[in-house]
Amino acid sequence: MSHTRFVLPKAAVCTALLLLVCPIPAVLYAQSAAAPATPPTTVLVAVDQRTTQQSLNGDWHYILDPYQNGLGSGRNGYPADEELPAGSNKLIEYSFAKSPTIKVPGDWNTQKESLMNYEGGFWYERHVQLQPLPGRRSFLHIGAANYRARVWINGKLQCIHEGGFTAFDCEVTNTVKSGDNSIVIFVDSTRIADGVPTLKTDWYNYGGLTRDVSLVTVPVSFIDDFDLHLDRATRSRIEGYVHVDGAQAGTQVSVELPDAKLRAEGVTDANGRVAISLPATGLTLWSPETPKLYHVVLKAGADTLTDEIGFRTIEVSGSRILLNGAPVTLHGVSIHAEAPFRTGRVNNDQDVDALLGWVKELGGNFMRLAHYPHDQRMTRAAVKLGILIWSEVPVYWAVEFDREDVFAKSQQQLHEEIRRDRDKASVILWSIANETPNNASRTAFLTRSAEFVHQEDATRLVTAALLVRGDVKTKVIDDPLGKALDVIGFNEYIGWYEGVPADSDATEWKISYDKPLIVSEFGGGAKAGLHGTIDQRWTEEYQADLYRHQIGMLNKIPQLRGSTPWVLMDFRSPVRELPGIQDGFNRKGLVSDQGKKKAAFFILQKAYKENNLGHAE
Numbered sequence: 001m002s003h004t005r006f007v008l009p010k011a012a013v014c015t016a017l018l019l020l021v022c023p024i025p026a027v028l029y030a031q032s033a034a035a036p037a038t039p040p041t042t043v044l045v046a047v048d049q050r051t052t053q054q055s056l057n058g059d060w061h062y063i064l065d066p067y068q069n070g071l072g073s074g075r076n077g078y079p080a081d082e083e084l085p086a087g088s089n090k091l092i093e094y095s096f097a098k099s100p101t102i103k104v105p106g107d108w109n110t111q112k113e114s115l116m117n118y119e120g121g122f123w124y125e126r127h128v129q130l131q132p133l134p135g136r137r138s139f140l141h142i143g144a145a146n147y148r149a150r151v152w153i154n155g156k157l158q159c160i161h162e163g164g165f166t167a168f169d170c171e172v173t174n175t176v177k178s179g180d181n182s183i184v185i186f187v188d189s190t191r192i193a194d195g196v197p198t199l200k201t202d203w204y205n206y207g208g209l210t211r212d213v214s215l216v217t218v219p220v221s222f223i224d225d226f227d228l229h230l231d232r233a234t235r236s237r238i239e240g241y242v243h244v245d246g247a248q249a250g251t252q253v254s255v256e257l258p259d260a261k262l263r264a265e266g267v268t269d270a271n272g273r274v275a276i277s278l279p280a281t282g283l284t285l286w287s288p289e290t291p292k293l294y295h296v297v298l299k300a301g302a303d304t305l306t307d308e309i310g311f312r313t314i315e316v317s318g319s320r321i322l323l324n325g326a327p328v329t330l331h332g333v334s335i336h337a338e339a340p341f342r343t344g345r346v347n348n349d350q351d352v353d354a355l356l357g358w359v360k361e362l363g364g365n366f367m368r369l370a371h372y373p374h375d376q377r378m379t380r381a382a383v384k385l386g387i388l389i390w391s392e393v394p395v396y397w398a399v400e401f402d403r404e405d406v407f408a409k410s411q412q413q414l415h416e417e418i419r420r421d422r423d424k425a426s427v428i429l430w431s432i433a434n435e436t437p438n439n440a441s442r443t444a445f446l447t448r449s450a451e452f453v454h455q456e457d458a459t460r461l462v463t464a465a466l467l468v469r470g471d472v473k474t475k476v477i478d479d480p481l482g483k484a485l486d487v488i489g490f491n492e493y494i495g496w497y498e499g500v501p502a503d504s505d506a507t508e509w510k511i512s513y514d515k516p517l518i519v520s521e522f523g524g525g526a527k528a529g530l531h532g533t534i535d536q537r538w539t540e541e542y543q544a545d546l547y548r549h550q551i552g553m554l555n556k557i558p559q560l561r562g563s564t565p566w567v568l569m570d571f572r573s574p575v576r577e578l579p580g581i582q583d584g585f586n587r588k589g590l591v592s593d594q595g596k597k598k599a600a601f602f603i604l605q606k607a608y609k610e611n612n613l614g615h616a617e
């Protein structure tokens, strides 16, 4: 008697059973022994500055796959991207060439009405003509794929990625060939309990390749990571490192700022790293008032990378936040990556210009990019415009804090976020979470996150948006997570979720920390164009009145160093279903999704222009 068929690897049994009864996603995502090994993805810093890239934006064929059928093999193995020659009688049950197309970058939901509510598996395919050169390496750069992605080149699995808001680069050097190449990407937007974020959020789960995709070519040994920042203690040295992937120890590296006539040289160590320390007096420091950027040229062996970098310091002294040594008040607003006018995810310069234009018009010098890393266009544009940034990972509400694998996912997202944006002077705060429950496993998880961020980037500050305790009479900020943070963010909704706007006139604040505070959320909903009295919820007048009272209350908190009210623009959310008012949108925007400013916009604008919200010291 043979037991052979019971000890076959699961994947083989599944193939034998034609995938009818097999738990395909579990097998594949767990990377069973039978699955091909996939190299880890990386993040090429300043990838948007590389000129040696071929954009793969544009039309891609797609196949909707709610049952994840295409992860099968043979007639259902979509990664093979097979097209039968005329006259072939072979049984294949898909054809990318005959399937419709969709734009990349772009969430699928807002591109086709039939896809608006679709969550699940989705296949992208396109062909590209390449002439790979000897001595060069190739990476497929994916700006973001929400939520899980697998990439195949010419039928070979190249990488797997989880996390819908961070960029990743997938090495394809050994798979691309001269002539025609097939690229197949499976994106699965299914929300999962052990994901980051988890199942429920107050924003729309836009699926797909939501940001730019390109093929980047670099020399065999190339600069994949660097950090250059002004030293906090003296503000007269540029410090940091350059990392050269694939470098022999002793590879020559140089860093040059031609306009400042500064140059440093060094050689890589056995880990491909060279430390940089360069005297730099007389630099014009980057600030919202003077967003000065220096052209920086990095060279390592055959590789040259250029970037535009601002130099500034950010630190905490007692309960003050110091920018270039001087106390600063952060006049900001929270922003979702919702595209103005058209809805969907932000993915182009017009989207960014509209959002940042409103921040400037408000008189803002700061923004909270909620609740996940945004498109790199946002952070690049902010550096040029002089807008400081709070950047966040989607550890939102109650993720599964007691799971080590969930911690690893959050850590990976922090790593990818920091690596992509550490060259942007705008970013001053890394936020590790939003509104998390106060319990031991949460505090342990997020204390580790804070430590991890400090290790990865000791030049910036760590924050989180905390919940506050108490009632409208007394509010208490004493969450133990505050100990791990440099700056404490807190959210409160007096006048909206509790009490009426005028209640905040008498609210007393009890704060256990002598640290800088930022009110990371307050606000209320209003439908643009709906008018009435200040007592009528959803009117512009109610929202404006709420802002007036909030500004009065918040100004009584002595260590309030900044504000990012909720939220710049109305955004799509499946948990906001009140007909005639919400219609699927969170209406707490100061501006409607169609760009109409509400009365509260002008209340906040006045406060910011008169420097009347928060105190620098």
Ligand code: GCB
Binding pocket: 202, 371, 434, 435, 491, 521, 566, 586, 588
């Ligand atoms: C919050 C959340 C934010 C929501 C907001 C609201 O506390 O952090 O994501 O959208 O409240 O509108 O209720």
